[in-house]
Amino acid sequence: MSSADTPSGPVVRIEDSEAQYFTFLPDDAWKLDGDLNVHQTYAQNASATVVFNGTRIRFYADVSPRHGLFSAAVDAGPTAVFSSWATDWIRRQLLYTSPPLDPGQHILYLRSLTEGAPFEVDFIE
Numbered sequence: 001m002s003s004a005d006t007p008s009g010p011v012v013r014i015e016d017s018e019a020q021y022f023t024f025l026p027d028d029a030w031k032l033d034g035d036l037n038v039h040q041t042y043a044q045n046a047s048a049t050v051v052f053n054g055t056r057i058r059f060y061a062d063v064s065p066r067h068g069l070f071s072a073a074v075d076a077g078p079t080a081v082f083s084s085w086a087t088d089w090i091r092r093q094l095l096y097t098s099p100p101l102d103p104g105q106h107i108l109y110l111r112s113l114t115e116g117a118p119f120e121v122d123f124i125e
């Protein structure tokens, strides 16, 4: 880690395309949309994890009328269910904010829950 070593410093944005931080599984369930700069899946239970250093994490991605549910958890914390459904397609929406975290390294776990509905991962801060 280098630029993300800022436990209580400035906000650092990590893009989905930064493979040293993000892991997308199963690999064949995700595609990188280079035009939109997002990873996208339509598969239920497809997961994305991101390793980061910091005291809070915010997850941003697309919402639309076709989107469904996803879950999010940090480290061994509780898994909560959220929706990326919206009446209009809007990019780069804040979809999840973690509770305050101890300084240091953490892992954010994201999982798509709705089969056949799109779920994107754009970036975290």
Ligand SMILES: [Ca+2]
Pocket: 015, 016, 017, 036, 037, 038, 039, 121, 122, 123
């Ligand atoms: Ca992105």
